[in-house]
Amino acid sequence: xxxxxDNPPLLDVVDLTVEFATRRGVVRAxxxxxxxxxxxxxxxxxxxxxxxxxxxxxxxxRILDRAGHIAGGSIVFSGVDVRNAREDAVRDLxxxxxxxxxxxxxxxLNPIRKVGRQIEDVLIQHNLADRxxxxxxxxxxxxxxxxxxxxxxxxxxxxxxxxxxxxxxVIALALACQPQLLIADEPTTGLDVTTQKAVMxxxxxxxxxxxxxxxxxxxxxxxxxxxxxxxxVMEKGKVxxxxxxxxxxxxxxxxxxxxxxRATPRPGVQLRDLLSDDAARPAEDGQPVQVGVDAKPxxxxxxxxxxxxxxGEDGLFSRLFKGxxxxxEEQVFRAxxxxxxxxxxxxxxxxVGESGCGKSTTSMMVMRLIDKTGGNxxxxxxxxxxxxxxxxxxxxxxxxxQMVFQDPTDSLNPRxxxxxxxxxxxYRLGDVRGGDAVxxxxxxxxxxxxxxxxxLDRFPHQLSGGQKARVGIARAMAxxxxxxxxxxxxxxxxxxVQAVVLNLLQDLKKSLGMSYLxxxxxxxxVRLLCDRVIVMxxxxxxxxxxxxxVLGAPEAAYTRELIDAIPHPPV
Amino acid sequence: xxxPTHRAANGSGGTAVVRSERSNPLxxxxxxxxxxxxxxxxxxxxxxxxxxxxxxxxxxPYITPHDPLASNTLDALKPxxxxxxxxTDQLGRDIFSRVVVATRLDMAIAVFSVALVFALxxxxxxxxxxxxxxxxxxxxxxxxxIMAFPLFVLAMGIVAALGNTVTNIVIxxxxxxFPLYARVARSEANIRREAGFVQAARLSGNGEYRILFTQIxxxxxxxxxxxxxxxxGYAILNAAGLSFIGLGVRPPTPEWGIMVAEGASFIVSGEWxxxxxPGLALMLAVFCFNLLxxxxxxxxxxxxxx
Numbered sequence: 056x057x058x059x060x061d062n063p064p065l066l067d068v069v070d071l072t073v074e075f076a077t078r079r080g081v082v083r084a085x086x087x088x089x090x091x092x093x094x095x096x097x098x099x100x101x102x103x104x105x106x107x108x109x110x111x112x113x114x115x116x117r118i119l120d121r122a123g124h125i126a127g128g129s130i131v132f133s134g135v136d137v138r139n140a141r142e143d144a145v146r147d148l149x150x151x152x153x154x155x156x157x158x159x160x161x162x163x164l165n166p167i168r169k170v171g172r173q174i175e176d177v178l179i180q181h182n183l184a185d186r187x188x189x190x191x192x193x194x195x196x197x198x199x200x201x202x203x204x205x206x207x208x209x210x211x212x213x214x215x216x217x218x219x220x221x222x223x224x225v226i227a228l229a230l231a232c233q234p235q236l237l238i239a240d241e242p243t244t245g246l247d248v249t250t251q252k253a254v255m256x257x258x259x260x261x262x263x264x265x266x267x268x269x270x271x272x273x274x275x276x277x278x279x280x281x282x283x284x285x286x287x288v289m290e291k292g293k294v295x296x297x298x299x300x301x302x303x304x305x306x307x308x309x310x311x312x313x314x315x316x317r318a319t320p321r322p323g324v325q326l327r328d329l330l331s332d333d334a335a336r337p338a339e340d341g342q343p344v345q346v347g348v349d350a351k352p353x354x355x356x357x358x359x360x361x362x363x364x365x366x367g368e369d370g371l372f373s374r375l376f377k378g379x380x381x382x383x384e385e386q387v388f389r390a391x392x393x394x395x396x397x398x399x400x401x402x403x404x405x406x407v408g409e410s411g412c413g414k415s416t417t418s419m420m421v422m423r424l425i426d427k428t429g430g431n432x433x434x435x436x437x438x439x440x441x442x443x444x445x446x447x448x449x450x451x452x453x454x455x456x457q458m459v460f461q462d463p464t465d466s467l468n469p470r471x472x473x474x475x476x477x478x479x480x481x482y483r484l485g486d487v488r489g490g491d492a493v494x495x496x497x498x499x500x501x502x503x504x505x506x507x508x509x510x511l512d513r514f515p516h517q518l519s520g521g522q523k524a525r526v527g528i529a530r531a532m533a534x535x536x537x538x539x540x541x542x543x544x545x546x547x548x549x550x551x552v553q554a555v556v557l558n559l560l561q562d563l564k565k566s567l568g569m570s571y572l573x574x575x576x577x578x579x580x581v582r583l584l585c586d587r588v589i590v591m592x593x594x595x596x597x598x599x600x601x602x603x604x605v606l607g608a609p610e611a612a613y614t615r616e617l618i619d620a621i622p623h624p625p626v
Numbered sequence: 627x628x629x630p631t632h633r634a635a636n637g638s639g640g641t642a643v644v645r646s647e648r649s650n651p652l653x654x655x656x657x658x659x660x661x662x663x664x665x666x667x668x669x670x671x672x673x674x675x676x677x678x679x680x681x682x683x684x685x686x687p688y689i690t691p692h693d694p695l696a697s698n699t700l701d702a703l704k705p706x707x708x709x710x711x712x713x714t715d716q717l718g719r720d721i722f723s724r725v726v727v728a729t730r731l732d733m734a735i736a737v738f739s740v741a742l743v744f745a746l747x748x749x750x751x752x753x754x755x756x757x758x759x760x761x762x763x764x765x766x767x768x769x770x771x772i773m774a775f776p777l778f779v780l781a782m783g784i785v786a787a788l789g790n791t792v793t794n795i796v797i798x799x800x801x802x803x804f805p806l807y808a809r810v811a812r813s814e815a816n817i818r819r820e821a822g823f824v825q826a827a828r829l830s831g832n833g834e835y836r837i838l839f840t841q842i843x844x845x846x847x848x849x850x851x852x853x854x855x856x857x858x859g860y861a862i863l864n865a866a867g868l869s870f871i872g873l874g875v876r877p878p879t880p881e882w883g884i885m886v887a888e889g890a891s892f893i894v895s896g897e898w899x900x901x902x903x904p905g906l907a908l909m910l911a912v913f914c915f916n917l918l919x920x921x922x923x924x925x926x927x928x929x930x931x932x
Contacts, residue, residue, distance in 0.1 A: 424825055445834065453831050466822030470844040476823075480830035530826065 064091040065268050066115065066153075066236055070128035073107070073114050077122065084110045086292045087128065090270075092236065097262070097269040099279030099300065101315070102289035103549035104520065108272045111289070112238045115270075116155060117145045133235065151181050153236035154229040156258075158244050160221035164213040170224045171197070171209030177231045196227040200257060218410070219250035223257070230261060237262055240272045247409035247576060248620040255282055255622075274549060276312075276319050280304050281622035288312045318554040320579035322606075326561050329554035329583075351436070353538055353570050354398040354421065359430035359440075361391040361416050390416045392594035393430070398538065403564060403571035405585035405602065407578060407617070413594040418540045418574050422458050423447040434538070454484040457536035461543040463523035467515040473526045474511040477501070480533045500529040504559060521552035528556070532563060540572045545580065557584060578618060582606050590614050655925070662924045669921030675914035682729040690723035694880045703897050713899035715888065721900060724880040725907050731881050732911070735792065736861040739799035740854050747804045748850055751811025756819055756838050765812065769805035777802040781864060785873045795874040799861045810853050814846040852923045859915035866908055882908045 073085040085107040092098050100108045113119050115130055117137060130137040132153065137145060157163045165173055174193040178184035184192045190209070197205035200223040213221055222242060229237060239258060243251035259282055262269045273279050279286050279300060286303045288296040288311060295309040307313045318329050364387055391413040398404050408414045419425045421432060423444050432440035439452060447453060457480075460466035467476050477497045481487050487496050498508050506525040515523055524544060531539055541560065545553040561584060564571060575581050581588055581602065588605045590598040590613065598611040609615045663670040687694075692710075698718035706713040712721035754765035772780070784798035818824060818841075827837045866883030868874045875881040877888070882904040889901030 422829070424828060448828050448831050448833060453829070458826075458829055460822045460826060462822055466826050468823040468827075468841055468845065470847075471823075476826075479827065479832070483831035527826075530830070 066092040072127035074126040099283035099286040106289040107292035156239040158241040200227040252620040277622040318551040352397040355433040357431040362387040362428040405581035405588040408591035454534035457531040458540040672917035692720035694723040694727040712903040728880040735865040743800040743803040747807025751808035752815040755812035755815030855919035859912035
């Protein structure tokens with residue numbers, strides 16, 4: 056730590072301990088954490104979920120919830136003892152001296168108030184504007200975060216703006232009072248890579264030009280490396296390493312950052328490399344199921360189209376913003392616009408694109424969960440596209456196409472135990488009958504996906520994210536399907552868990568001879584798992600080819616843009 | 627997280643199946659209930675009152691000191707004493723015995739009407755929220771129509787039209803509570819309509835109706851149970867209200883509403899105990915069910931179990 060006596064740090068946290076009173080007694084979320092942030096410095100706090108990185112920042116802002124309290128240590132922010140300050144003194148600090156950007160920008164904005172008004176509220180609250188010039192200053196704030204047409208966006212409600220746009224408004228709110236410290240808690244998680252780059256570049260530029268200090272809380276090592284001066288790595292409530300970011304990535308001292316580094320998917324590594332040496336590697340299967348690339352593809356999609364009716368196009372808002380030049384035939388929105396793809400037996404194909412590009416809609420149509428508007432879907436020679444989605448559930452074909460969902464929490468019924476979730480498809484479509492036989496099959500599946508058998512009787516909320524993901528995978532594998540659609544199966548997981556799950560998926564594919572359609576926005580993950588990649592944009596396929604070719608020498612400008620936007624740790 | 631697990635030989639198959647301690651749901655629920663009650667003494671109080679009401683409802687006629695229907699004109703209008711704990715009414719009937727015996731009738735009306743409205747309103751609400759479209763429109767408009775009437779007046783109308791019987795009180799109480807159940811169930815089912823686990827159930831080969839009953843219903847249950855507890859108190863009040871104005875239960879049947887109605891005319895002349903004690907019983911019952919709602923939610927919600 057740079058302890059320059061002439062230039063005391065703006066924020067100095069020493070031996071901070073935070074405890075939470077829970078039903079099982081007192082839990083120490085943060086233990087003896089020391090972090091200091093100098094003026095103008097950008098410090099990254101990196102750690103996986105549950106490492107205490109967010110709790111640390113909440114303690115600094117003194118916004119811990121009722122069960123939590125600061126049990127030890129000190130927090131000094133530009134000479135003010137935050138830990139012992141009176142509530143009204145801290146309230147004065149918050150917003151004016153230090154402010155925060157949260158993970159979900161939409162949740163941080165009031166949904167029924169115009170964004171311009173929300174900025175005005177902050178300005179007026181802190182006496183930086185009065186009723187007369189508030190509007191002007193709010194528009195200026197929007198202009199500073201590079202929102203196009205700020206005079207019009209002033210009147211927009213949060214739901215009318217995209218995720219990246221909302222985050223810009225939140226940044227405008229956070230910077231409105233010219234604070235000295237900005238705490239950004241996973242500011243770009245859930246945003247697309249290109250949006251992430253734009254938002255992070257903006258944050259760095261704005262804070263540099265005002266000589267502000269920034270604390271960037273993230274799980275993404277690459278992001279921290281690209282934007283921070285110094286990185287603090289946390290594990291289980293403790294700081295395990297503090298070092299300049301260039302150094303921590305070249306020669307981490309502690310095994311934990313080394314493990315994190317290793318588990319982060321990046322160019323030039325194989326799937327196996329993600330696992331640490333001491334972690335038990337899945338046994339290499341002696342002989343993978345022979346699935347010589349068949350001449351006949353397993354799945355053929357031809358000219359697939361999905362249209363949704365546009366809503367509310369005649370509103371005042373649309374007339375104001377889009378002008379009245381829209382053509383009459385644009386009454387429908389084409390989410391998927393005539394795409395075609397093929398998947399061979401035993402092949403894994405990556406479907407890549409940013410949110411709203413139609414990749415999920417495509418996978419839902421192939422999955423026969425929603426009906427198509429036009430085109431054909433052939434599965435193993437049978438035209439499954441013409442069967443209505445509601446009836447498809449009862450067909451024997453159903454068991455041959457399964458899916459692993461994006462959010463492991465959302466995709467498990469909170470009132471079903473793990474074993475009941477896995478057994479559900481077996482009871483409905485499987486050929487195993489009888490309680491004991493089904494139980495035995497579930498235990499076999501649990502072992503297959505590496506889920507401890509004694510966890511099978513737990514409810515989802517008693518399982519960790521990785522364990523829930525395994526339950527979801529076991530459920531999808533229960534019927535030995537031929538095609539599995541993986542809809543960002545690791546997006547909600549920590550990198551170290553992601554590494555294990557990706558390896559598991561690869562092993563399962565080999566031993567069971569399945570084909571994968573891997574839907575993802577993360578090119579690094581796709582690189583590891585897929586033979587072929589299809590890049591989608593606005594419902595159309597922009598590029599298609601072998602993974603090496605597409606990621607190594609992209610032809611389409613959009614693919615290049617996607618690849619360039621990924622932050623990489625300096626290896 | 628590290629619960630002790632023990633192996634139990636499975637009787638029928640003979641295979642050893644590992645089961646955690648949690649797999650005995652009854653025991654787990656009991657433990658959890660004990661925890662919730664211990665954590666919140668108000669919930670404990672509500673449960674205590676509930677047990678008291680149940681005892682009175684089940685054993686009422688066997689434990690009362692006097693016959694609730696026997697009139698004794700010599701002891702008419704006696705204030706509370708050791709012999710008559712709550713005093714006697716104008717016919718010399720023991721008010722304590724009548725209050726205790728009336729519990730069964732009032733509870734029965736409440737339980738049956740709540741069960742009826744739960745079945746009707748809950749199921750149609752869940753179907754409305756899950757299927758949307760026409761089902762939603764029909765159920766929604768039906769609920770709106772009922773809500774358009776002043777509810778107590780509607781109940782009066784139903785009882786007057788269908789006939790002055792206890793069954794019709796149950797039906798009337800169920801009908802006026804229908805919108806509450808349908809709306810709560812609809813919104814709860816609606817937010818889960820496109821949830822990941824519902825999609826996953828479709829992939830597992832479940833039909834829409836099976837998803838409705840096996841996936842959606844168990845998730846809507848906690849909030850419905852709370853709703854049931856809250857409307858229970860309201861149903862008791864409603865039944866007593868109808869009896870008070872002379873609909874439904876007829877004298878000399880002991881019923882809290884009638885007893886309050888009968889005692890009302892004597893308050894002016896100073897015999898306060900005739901109306902007070904049944905009124906107090908009514909108040910306690912409603913109070914008990916309202917408090918019970920919060921505690922029940924904590925017990926039935928699996929998220930609260932850690």
